[in-house]
Amino acid sequence: MGIVRNPGSTSSTRRHSTDATPTRKRAGSTPSGDGTPVKIHRPDADLSGMEAVSPADPSPSVITITPLHSAQVTPLHPTIKTLERYSLRAPANLPAANAQGLRVFKNRNYVDIAPGEIVLVRETGIAGEYRAALVSESAALGPALFFDPRSKIWSLERPRPLPDPGKVIDIDIDQLIREVRTDYAEKNRVHTGNDDSFEYTAAQEGTLVARGLKQFSPEQAAIIRSELKAVESIFSDANHVIGLKYPDADAVYKSFFGADHRAVMPRFTDAVGRGLALSREYQGVWGGEKFIGVDADNNSAAWMYKRDFHGRLFINRNYMQPGLLSLSLGHEMLHTNRVDRFQAIGPNAADYFYLDSRLGRLLDGDSLAVYDVPERGVSEAIMRGGLTVDYLKSFSDDHDAFLFGVSDYLGIGDDLDLQAAVDLFNANPQMRAHLAVNNADSLICAAKSMQVLHQSKAQYAWLDSLIED
Template identity: 75%
Template sequence: MYRTWRFATGCNDACAIDDYRDICPVFFFGGIHSKKGFFMGIVRKPSVTPPSSRSPVDATPSRTRPGSATFGDGPAVKIFRPDTDQAQVEVPRQSAAADSMITVSSMPSAQILPMHPMAGSLARYSLRAPANLPAANALGLRVFKSRNYVDIAPGEIVLVRETGTAGEYRAALVSELVALGPVLFYHPLSKTWTLERPHPLPEPGKVIDIDIDQLVRKVRKEHAQKHRVHTGNDDSFEYSAAQEGALVARGLKQFPPEQAAIIRSELQAVESIFADAGHAIGQNYKDADAVYESFFGVDHHAVAQRFADSVARGQALSSEYQGTWGDEKFVGVDADSNSAAWMYKRDFHGRFFINRKYMQRGVLSISLGHEMLHTNRIDRFQTIGPNAADYFYLDSRLGRLLNWDTLADYDVPERSVSDAIMRGGLTVEYLNAFTNDHDNFLFGVSDYLGIGDDLPLQTAVDLFNANPSLRAHLAVNNADSLVYAAKSMQTLHQSKTEYAWLDSLIDD
């Protein structure tokens, strides 16, 4: 279970809350938030039992590693290269014998087109089809230099790659090793590819005039209207959440309109953070290295691909949470506790439980971004989350507890804290400011170094501070580091975009 906590400055009971083995808190100091979370590879409470009363946690709890860690349950990490430039289709060369007979002129380069009405989410993949591109084969594929292009509209093409599922093609960019775009389907009658699956042509004598998908949708809609059915309704996770307060809204349609509007707006802000960060990665800004070093240390080059992968997954997740299946994944809770928002790692539905008392525009976005980075597979979603952990948290108000004399001043305050930690300034006092349960951090250190689990916390901190590679590895798998690194990259990208004209004047 992952939570968002809110309490007043100076509270000494920050660590005396629920069993942290099953929650991911986001702390608020003086009304200003900073999200916190916990790694899933440790022992957890059974989710069917309600949260325990908030009593002090034993400062030296015994640690037991689960028999099967959550890492093994997830899929293999998809490796891809960040989006840079759109693909350009080159002109096939004439044979040497024909050179003397004809004049060869350059074929126009593929150009990025504006969004076509039927293209939808294919706008970033759409290319203008050169006149000399080979004709489509029987499968509807235009094959050129071992690449497959398909027609999505007259004069418009998209590069596609076949996935692990036979016959399934996804839109892709040349810069991607793994296709990340939507699945496309070939329509033999129109000889174009669309986002909608074509209806199979019936065989003579076996005509069945039934749209199964439409029929299923109709039955679900009628059933939901009669019985108000909700995914996971009254399951163990909702039971646990109900111990905190009354469940008053299942799905965004049951929230008051102004609160639903805040959630939708904050989801758009999350998507913007990851999208801008992805653009910054693709542009290879010179200033980006300084951002990488602040969040991942001097060995940031070794984990740059992992960061790019997590950013892409975060963008895709934030988009899907705004889609058809995302509406039902927000549950409103009227709770008297200081919990602002939380989610359960093992909840396959990927729901956010939001305490309606603490919904704030401009604050919820970072919290949502942090939490969704913990996810792996989510039902009805195509995107697979990065399955990030929570080894440590970033809070600029606690920078005085780090072993660093002066913190740098950045547009994103959390970057200064991360910078000190990545330079080897982590302390036991800083970790204790959030929780007394440090199993997540201890297991992360011991697993990376291949040593025993029974490390004293001070020893683990010393090993962390002494090993740049270890720091980079934990940081690039740490939800707080990922979301704030993306936020910092967004700030860099926006500044470059906004003042590009000024840079050009200086260059002149």
């Protein structure tokens, strides 16, 4: 669930239970919400010996015998007697005919004159006219052949004209359906999932006022685009830190994933990479339709629904201010898995717990450490085993995601009460690391901290270069 964050300081104290709703049902609770073409390999056919021999001249001195490997002279078909000297048996591995009825192999064109029988043809000087030919002939000297698109056969006679179009309907239904769907998609792209169960649920929070960036005001659309660039920058800088392996980064990892952070680093690296790809796709040609404007009275800046295949981000227009939206958008992107029309696949992160520096007093332990990203101090306290029931309840009354996360990790039943689950979480550092690296707030705030580290390194490097100069 997206949250409203003050620049560089805080996050919301209220979340929607619809965000990252678990797919299971706990005892005593109500069910949650909605839940290449095959390539055929064809070996290259050797048709070099497909020239048929004419038996017309009996003189031994002029008869040439050519061995035929993949094609043989076939018995005469009653309707193609004048094609006798050109007729060949079609090899099984000859490429299929194209839309013009031509089987193209090694820059030669072959056509079907009967089932299993083919003829080499060459195009004459007249466009679209083909005549039978032999491989040894420099020009097509055989009779002209005509393609019948209905039978897919070439013959010496021109095909009969199609019946009166007014009496016979000859339509490629599949192609027509594809064209209609494509045309509809292009004209109605911002209406993907229009009025479905997710929009209905969001409408309970407020009034839906915009589907797609084109329906936001120009100023609001510009804010969203700017904040999307900020999200991309967060994931991009975090990706650089991971690749550069800064020694200082270990302290950041420990703050967000605990003492066992090294065990979950591959997952964090993967999540950052997926977040970066998603942030770019949401700025792409199909991303614009996935922003829904809502005028809501709640204090959530943005939210989405994990089971929404369209991957729509619902934006509360009451909190559309530059600098406030980026972390919420990054948080919500991390909830996604498959999204229609996107190539990127999200990390499918959950909402086990949230990070809010204003509520640090509800955590066990000493006062929070102060960092440039205030959520880091909260995470550090939680990763030391300081989570409390009061802290979790300050955000929501729905704790199923956290309960399921604990029970799944330990392989026990789903009937844990919240206090028992918190105690188990605090007692197990491996579990804390596992849940944190699959927790949307931990991932986006860790990435933000990585960005701060990266920018400080770049700034110091620039200052050092000035001193050296």
